[in-house]
Each structure stands twice: as C-alpha cells, then as structure tokens.
Amino acid sequence: MTTADLSRDLDTTKDEATRLFARKRFFGFAIPTVILAYLVYIFFAFDLPGLAQRASMENAVTLVSDSWSHKVHVTRDNRSGEISYAVEGERKGRYPEGQRPAWVSGDDILTIDLGGGHIVRYLPENRTEIELPDFPLIEVQAEGRSVVSNLPEDVPDWISASNRRIGITTPEGRITLTGARTEVFNYFPGWELFWFTLDSPYHGHGMGTILFGERLDPARSNVTGAIYDWWNNAMWRHNDVVWAIGETLLMAFLGTMGAAMLALPLAFLAAKRFSPLMLLRAATRRVFDFVRGVDALIWTVVLARAFGPGPLTGTLAILITDTGTFGKIFSEALENVDGKQIEGVESTGAKPLQRYRFGVIPQVVPVLLAQILYFLESNTRSATIIGAITGGGIGLMLTQAIQTQKDWEEVAYYIVLIVLMVMFMDWFSGWLRGKLIGRKE
Numbered sequence: 001m002t003t004a005d006l007s008r009d010l011d012t013t014k015d016e017a018t019r020l021f022a023r024k025r026f027f028g029f030a031i032p033t034v035i036l037a038y039l040v041y042i043f044f045a046f047d048l049p050g051l052a053q054r055a056s057m058e059n060a061v062t063l064v065s066d067s068w069s070h071k072v073h074v075t076r077d078n079r080s081g082e083i084s085y086a087v088e089g090e091r092k093g094r095y096p097e098g099q100r101p102a103w104v105s106g107d108d109i110l111t112i113d114l115g116g117g118h119i120v121r122y123l124p125e126n127r128t129e130i131e132l133p134d135f136p137l138i139e140v141q142a143e144g145r146s147v148v149s150n151l152p153e154d155v156p157d158w159i160s161a162s163n164r165r166i167g168i169t170t171p172e173g174r175i176t177l178t179g180a181r182t183e184v185f186n187y188f189p190g191w192e193l194f195w196f197t198l199d200s201p202y203h204g205h206g207m208g209t210i211l212f213g214e215r216l217d218p219a220r221s222n223v224t225g226a227i228y229d230w231w232n233n234a235m236w237r238h239n240d241v242v243w244a245i246g247e248t249l250l251m252a253f254l255g256t257m258g259a260a261m262l263a264l265p266l267a268f269l270a271a272k273r274f275s276p277l278m279l280l281r282a283a284t285r286r287v288f289d290f291v292r293g294v295d296a297l298i299w300t301v302v303l304a305r306a307f308g309p310g311p312l313t314g315t316l317a318i319l320i321t322d323t324g325t326f327g328k329i330f331s332e333a334l335e336n337v338d339g340k341q342i343e344g345v346e347s348t349g350a351k352p353l354q355r356y357r358f359g360v361i362p363q364v365v366p367v368l369l370a371q372i373l374y375f376l377e378s379n380t381r382s383a384t385i386i387g388a389i390t391g392g393g394i395g396l397m398l399t400q401a402i403q404t405q406k407d408w409e410e411v412a413y414y415i416v417l418i419v420l421m422v423m424f425m426d427w428f429s430g431w432l433r434g435k436l437i438g439r440k441e
Helices: 003-045 048-054 057-068 207-212 222-231 238-270 278-293 296-307 311-335 339-346 352-390 393-404 408-436
Strands: 069-077 083-087 110-115 118-123 127-131 138-143 146-149 159-161 165-170 173-178 181-189
Touching: 003 048, 057 069, 057 408, 069 110, 110 181, 138 173, 146 165, 146 173, 207 222, 222 238, 238 278, 238 311, 238 352, 238 393, 238 408, 278 311, 296 311, 296 352, 311 352, 352 393, 352 408, 393 408
Parallel strands: none
Antiparallel strands: 069 083, 069 181, 110 118, 118 127, 127 138, 138 146, 159 165, 165 173, 173 181
C-alpha cells in the first residue's frame, strides 16, 4: 500500500469520525429538545395552570379526614322541629329513642358543645346561636326556604353565606343551616360502629367483657351474639363485603384458568413447529391478536349488553382477553422446545398425542405455570375494575361508596381490603409457583 493510499484511508477515517461525532452531538441536543417541547405541550394541553386554580385544598383535606374519622350528625328538621342524632347521618347509625351523645344537653334549648369554645344552641322557633372563639355571636333564623343572619357582608373564608344556605367550617366541626334543616357535624377519629351498631347489646363493650363477662343478651351467648351482630352489621355490611371479595377472586380465577385451557390447544395450531399449514397458523394468530387487542374493559361493556351485569360477564371478559395473550405466549414457548426429547419419546413408538403429552408438555409446563400464576395475580386487580362496570365483586361496592360522596371511611375500608387481597394473591401465587415449579437456590 502506497503513501497516497494510506493518506486517503486516513482522510476517510477522519471524515467518518467527524460525521459520527456530529450525529451524536445532534442527537444529544435533539432528544432533550423534543422531550422539553413535549413537556411544554402537556403543560398547556392539559391546562395545568387552570387545574391548579380549580384545585380545592379544603375539599382534599375534608376527604382525607373523612377517610380515617367519622362524624356524628345533630339534625333539626325546621318544619317539624324533630331532632335526630346519627353517626354519618344514616338511619342505620341513628341513636335509639331517648339516647343522645354526651356532648349534647338541654331540652327546650339544645346545647351542642363541640369543644374548644365552639358551642351551638338550637333555640325555639327555628332560631340558632353559634358561639365561636374570637368571633361575634352568630344568630340565624330559618324562615321558609331562606335563612336570615346577623353575619356581615364580608365574612372570613371559613364561612360561606347566602340567603338560602350558611356553612361554617371550624377545627372542631361543621355547621350547615338552610331553611329546611339545621345540622351540626362533630368529628371523631376512628371508624365508628365498625364492630357493632348502636342497637346491638355489645356496642361499647370491650373484648374482655364479651369473652369473660356476664351474658349481655339473655337469648344468646356473648361470643355467638357478638359474631352474629358483627357479621350482620347494617352499616359496614361485613357479610356483603366478604361475599363481594369472593366474587372478585372467582372472576379472576375462572377467567384466568378458562383462558389457559382454551389457549393451550390453540397454541399448537399457531406454532410453526406443530402446525405446518401456514394459512391455519396465520388465522389462529390473527384470532389471538384480535381478542387480546381489545381491552378487557371493552369486552366487559360489549358482553354486558349480551349477558347483563354480573360476575359471569366479568369472567368472560377476562377469559376472552387472556386467551389471546396466553395463546401468543404459549405458542412462543412451543416454538422453543427441545426436539431431542420429542424424538426420544417417538423412538418408543409413541403416537402423536403421546409425543405431545410426554415430549412437549413437560418442557413448557414451568413457563406456562409461571405465566398463568402471574396473570391470576394481575387479574385479581383487573377483576376489581371490571366488577365496578359489570355490577359484581368488591369493585361495585367501592364504586357505590365513591359515588355517594358521603362515607369516605367506607371507601378507605374497601381500598384497604383490595390492597390486602392483592397482597394475599401475590404471596399465594409465589408460594404455589414454588410448590409446582420449584425455586432456584
């Protein structure tokens, strides 16, 4: 090679290196620029400034506090004059006749002591007095559909006032006044009536009294009566919750296992190694693409029109979607089996079905089981969302509790149960995988 050739090669190498460095510099600046432009687009397309303005921290604080606390309502019907006391304002949590909270006193003039110097008085003729620290006495009169008060025009942020409704939010509780009724909400930590409702003889008694104390209900033993009253708690509906969790797990189990049983024989038709007809392979794979290309939620809506709401619809939605996914996974596993094991089984004179049974299935079982158990765990979460649409399982109860926007402690209760259910399925699938497949040391 001459000196001129070496010089040309060196020049060519320099040019290639220069182009390479220029390309890298271009991508080094271009990629961050594209990402920054996309973030700017999101900032304006999603109207993040407007979202920040519309956000209500007061509502967020109320929601969070409602999730770990409960409130007792003291309500006066301004038309009939009837006064009621109820936990969360529910009839099922209403105090029995003749009973009321200890922080309520008086007869003609009902005094509600919220604590911290916050006192509300229900006076005759639908009049209300509200005494707050460092604030003038508030006087309100309900007249028909309107309310008249001595509040000034310029009120602080924690008071909302109009001629139809007055709302006062304090650290000790909330007061709402309308022409129809006057209501005081007193907050307390914890999930009240979670174990027993107010009409149960076991309400207010500790576990020691129930287990070792005297009989509280002459008609039944303490343990039997306590279990029955807890199970049939009208507010927290423990029996319905357990049944709903069972429905959710059943939807996930039947949908996953049904899909696996359908996908395995179809996977042989989609695997090139076991299905020599290209047209058959292509048709089977397109079927897999179709059923898994449509999300399970879409199948849920479609099937609900055909079968109506219920756990069956959710089960079929999971089954259809996972059949396509399992079919693809199983066919890929079948493509990679070791042919020597199949030849060994064939050398014994085994028939085609026997060759599949003893030469193919044992090789793919670990992969198949691992995927099935993973999808069983994942479908437990999916069944919760599907149940909210089809009307079954714990998802329906969660949706109903959210839609009422009243008892957020029930929402928190259902979310905790869902998380525990998913954690249990995660542990169970891992344990079962170890038993069936084994663990690597």
